[in-house]
Amino acid sequence: MKNLFFLFAVLMSLTLSAQELYDLPKNEKTRWISFENINAKKGAGAKENKGAKGHPFERIPAGESVDLVNIEGSGIIKRIWLTHSDHLTPEMLRSLKIEMFWDGEEKPAVSVPLGDFFGIGLGKSVPFESALFSDPEARSFNCVIPMPFKDGARITVTNEADRRLDMIFFDVNLIMKEHKEKELLYFHAYWNRELKTELGKDFTILPKVEGKGRFLGTNIGIFTDKRYENTWWGEGEVKIYLDGDTDFPTLAGSGTEDYVGTAYGQGTYNHQYQGSLVADAEEGAYAFYRYHIPDPIYFYNDIKVTIQQMGGAPKAKVRALVNENGAELIPVTVDKAPNFVRLLEMKNPPKLNDEDFPDGWTNFYRSDDVSATAYFYLNKPSSDLPQLQPVEVRVKDIIKK
Numbered sequence: 001m002k003n004l005f006f007l008f009a010v011l012m013s014l015t016l017s018a019q020e021l022y023d024l025p026k027n028e029k030t031r032w033i034s035f036e037n038i039n040a041k042k043g044a045g046a047k048e049n050k051g052a053k054g055h056p057f058e059r060i061p062a063g064e065s066v067d068l069v070n071i072e073g074s075g076i077i078k079r080i081w082l083t084h085s086d087h088l089t090p091e092m093l094r095s096l097k098i099e100m101f102w103d104g105e106e107k108p109a110v111s112v113p114l115g116d117f118f119g120i121g122l123g124k125s126v127p128f129e130s131a132l133f134s135d136p137e138a139r140s141f142n143c144v145i146p147m148p149f150k151d152g153a154r155i156t157v158t159n160e161a162d163r164r165l166d167m168i169f170f171d172v173n174l175i176m177k178e179h180k181e182k183e184l185l186y187f188h189a190y191w192n193r194e195l196k197t198e199l200g201k202d203f204t205i206l207p208k209v210e211g212k213g214r215f216l217g218t219n220i221g222i223f224t225d226k227r228y229e230n231t232w233w234g235e236g237e238v239k240i241y242l243d244g245d246t247d248f249p250t251l252a253g254s255g256t257e258d259y260v261g262t263a264y265g266q267g268t269y270n271h272q273y274q275g276s277l278v279a280d281a282e283e284g285a286y287a288f289y290r291y292h293i294p295d296p297i298y299f300y301n302d303i304k305v306t307i308q309q310m311g312g313a314p315k316a317k318v319r320a321l322v323n324e325n326g327a328e329l330i331p332v333t334v335d336k337a338p339n340f341v342r343l344l345e346m347k348n349p350p351k352l353n354d355e356d357f358p359d360g361w362t363n364f365y366r367s368d369d370v371s372a373t374a375y376f377y378l379n380k381p382s383s384d385l386p387q388l389q390p391v392e393v394r395v396k397d398i399i400k401k
Contacts (some may be wrong), residue, residue, distance in 0.1 A: 016060045025177075033069050033172040040071055040174070057167040060159040068170050075176040077147040080155075082118075082378075083140040085167040090123025095161035095392040102186050102381035103151040109381060111388040112191040114157065116373045118143060121221030121279050121287050123398045126301075131272040131293055132216070132375070145216070145375065147389040150179055160391040185213055185377035188375040190385050193371035193393060200330050202239065202306035206374035209383055210302045215240065216375040217273075217291035220307065223369035223397075224284035227327040228311060231318075233286070234266055235363045236308030243301040251297070256307065260288045291375075305374060312363040319352055329364040336360025370395070 006212050009249035035055045037045035048054025060066050069077070084088040086092040093115025100110035115123055119133030127138045147153070155172065159165050190206055197203050224233050234256035239249040253259045255264040261274035266286065268279045273294060278287035297303075310332065313321070321327040331352055334341040341358045344351040350357045388394075 015049075024092075027177060028175040029176040031075075031174050031176055032172060033071070033174070033185055038070075040176075060157065060168060061269045062159055062162055062164055065158040066168065067154065067156050069153050069172050071154075072152040073176055074150050075148070075153070075174050075177050076176045077149075077153065077172060078144065079173040080143040080170070081140065081172075082114075082142075082168070082170040082389055084165055084169070086165060087139050087141075088125055090398045092165070092393050093123045093125070094398055095159065095391050096165070097158040097388060097391075098146070099156050099158070100187070100189075100289045101154040101156075102147075105382040107382040108384070109186055110189040111376075112189050112373055113388075113394050114141070115360065116191055116219070116371065117189060119219055119289060121219055121371050121373065122223070122278060122285055123395075124221075124278050124285070124287055126277050128270045128275065128277050129272075130270070130275060130289065130291060132291055144188060148179060148187070150184055151380075164287075170338060183212075183379050185379055186381045188376050188378050188383060188385075190374045190376075191371070191387060191388060192292050192374075193369075195369050195393070197309045197367045197370050199309075199328055199367045202236075202308050203370045204304075204306050204353045205238075205372045206303065206305040206376065207385060208241070208302055208304040209376070209378065209385065211378045211380050211383070212300050213298075213303070213376055213378040215292060215297040215299065215303055215305065215318070216377065217289065217293075218305065218372050218374045219287065219289035219372070221278075221287045222285070222371075224286070225327070225366070225368050226284065226319055227325040228329075228366055228368075229325070230281050231311055231313040231321065232265070233311045233366065233368065234358040235312045236310040238290075239306045239308075240297060241302075241304040242297075242299050243303075244371075245304075249306075257287075259307075260290050273334055303376070307372075309366055309368055309370065310363055312361055312368045315352075315359055315362050318362045318364060322352060327366070329366050330366045331357075331362050334358040334360045335363075 031040040033040045035058055058066050094113045096114035098112055098117050099108040100115045101108050125138040128135055132145050192204055194203060236256050238253040238259045240251035241249040257263060262275060266276050266279055268276055274290045276288040280283050331343055336359055
């Protein structure tokens with residue numbers, strides 16, 4: 001019983017923030033921003049239509065933007081809730097762009113397709129809850145990542161689809177307060193997609209970013225190439241290059257499913273810090289996430305994050321993929337206990353169809369359609385990361401797949 005009580009106490013202490021629920025801090029003002037009080041002014045909410053639901057939503061014509069937040073001052077965004085009238089359409093989830101600007105910067109710290117930003121990629125909507133994002137019934141978007149700012153904050157949504165968005169509703173909850181820290185860490189997010197990853201080259205989750213900060217994690221989406229059939233796609237390791245790493249990273253995992261907390265394949269599951277929200281072998285669609293909250297990843301000079309595109313299957317199946325399906329692949333290791341053959345370390349490795357190619361489970365580089373959103377804090381309100389890819393790249397083949 002004592003052990004159970006101790007465990008409960010520990011869990012409660014982890015659940016609560018540094019501030020106790022009964023504390024009343026000085027000089028901190030609670031504000032909500034919605035279309036009912038777009039400027040977060042005191043005593044100015046719900047004025048339209050004599051206070052009777054006069055402005056709950058806006059429409060966004062094709063090619064236009066709407067400001068969700070545009071305020072001056074110092075504070076912390078604590079929660080974002082949002083929904084819209086086309087929340088189940090993959091094309092719209094990728095065509096809507098959410099951007100966040102801090103302290104008057106012209107370049108956004110966040111520029112990500114709206115659906116992908118809120119914790120799940122591939123233009124999918126499923127019910128889930130993680131430590132940072134949630135979608136209770138697959139029709140809304142919630143984010144509770146703290147987003148501090150010193151001189152102002154602006155959040156916009158742009159409709160880059162070819163049709164009007166009839167309704168967008170939102171609610172941003174924030175605290176207005178002065179920051180005593182000399183150096184503030186600002187929230188950033190980056191999105192990348194490769195329709196066909198380069199064979200033998202790691203996919204970039206986060207390009208090299210210079211500065212100090214913390215990597216929060218990522219959600220990743222994969223549409224597998226049909227030529228690999230239903231063979232296992234998740235042998236690739238996540239690599240995190242820290243503070244001057246060049247050819248090899250300081251942090252390296254042991255496989256894709258290992259990185260998100262499972263093993264020997266990957267089905268659907270939903271935990272606070274890791275999960276797999278989509279695992280559809282027939283469609284070849286997989287969406288999963290990992291958030292480094294209990295296991296923080298800090299950097300003090302720079303960071304880069306990648307994941308290998310690597311699969312595995314028995315030798316005979318790998319041969320069939322190449323010889324019958326024309327699949328592009330590069331064998332890298334073969335495992336048959338007690339032997340583990342590292343093909344890339346051999347001076348003259350045997351070719352896949354050679355008689356002396358080893359028997360066993362064969363891991364190989366492969367090429368798929370991969371996308372990812374990276375979340376991180378940085379000691380600068382903007383970065384030198386590339387701008388968001390055009391909408392044509394974001395939506396290509398997403399419905400057909």
